Amino acid sequence: MSGTTWTRRPAVAAALLALVMLVLVGLELGRATLRARRHDLGGARWIWAPGVSLAKSPPPVAFYASARLWLPAPPRQARLAIVADEEYAAWLGDGWIGAGAYRPHGGVDVYEVADRLVAGENRIVVELRSSRGAGGLLAVLEADGRPLVASGAEWRIHRRWSADLWRPASPRPTGEAPRLWGRPPTGRWRPGAASPPR
Numbered sequence: 001m002s003g004t005t006w007t008r009r010p011a012v013a014a015a016l017l018a019l020v021m022l023v024l025v026g027l028e029l030g031r032a033t034l035r036a037r038r039h040d041l042g043g044a045r046w047i048w049a050p051g052v053s054l055a056k057s058p059p060p061v062a063f064y065a066s067a068r069l070w071l072p073a074p075p076r077q078a079r080l081a082i083v084a085d086e087e088y089a090a091w092l093g094d095g096w097i098g099a100g101a102y103r104p105h106g107g108v109d110v111y112e113v114a115d116r117l118v119a120g121e122n123r124i125v126v127e128l129r130s131s132r133g134a135g136g137l138l139a140v141l142e143a144d145g146r147p148l149v150a151s152g153a154e155w156r157i158h159r160r161w162s163a164d165l166w167r168p169a170s171p172r173p174t175g176e177a178p179r180l181w182g183r184p185p186t187g188r189w190r191p192g193a194a195s196p197p198r
Contacts, residue, residue: 041081041108042140042147046181046189049128049157058133064158065137065178066125066165067149071117075143078114079197082126082139083107085189089127091166092116092141098198102189108138110197117143124149125166136181136189153180 049063082090085102093116100109116122128137140150156175164170181189 042150044138044140044150045152045183046136046138047151047178048136050179052134060131061133062129065155067155068123069149073119074117078143080111080113080141081108084137085135087129091125107195112197123166
């Protein structure tokens with residue numbers, strides 16, 4: 001073997017190794033970006049009512065979760081992305097938005113809600129039900145491409161319905177701080193991509 005052939009082989013091997021490493025790093029960055037897009041939801045956390053029994057046969061539970069936000073002017077575009085285990089029904093402003101149920105490996109429901117938002121105070125209320133006691137709510141309200149309010153510690157839990165929950169002119173019932181399960185994916189909750197807006 002000549003000296004030039006011998007010195008070329010390590011250089012070719014090093015170049016191939018570098019190329020393989022670049023491809024692998026690129027694939028992992030692409031996967032990380034996709035995971036962030038699928039699961040970030042504006043920093044939303046899975047929340048639920050505090051004091052839920054995690055016993056083998058807990059009783060069914062139903063309650064309301066609420067959040068409020070202030071806007072200087074109504075946004076041009078706004079979307080509510082939401083998923084809950086087991087079932088939810090959502091209200092925003094002065095009316096009902098929609099309802100849904102959790103499906104393992106299912107997507108996140110998305111609703112166009114710009115026409116429901118007003119200048120000043122806005123309230124979102126979600127009724128939640130679980131036949132097995134424990135569950136989770138994940139929600140984010142985005143306007144003009146930025147998150148306005150996401151499920152987390154600022155939300156309040158209410159054990160019974162009151163019209164004051166969603167009327168901005170009335171004082172909001174105090175409620176309880178939610179139980180925080182964490183950011184997605186958490187436990188068995190791995191929501192998929194967002195559905196087409198409704």
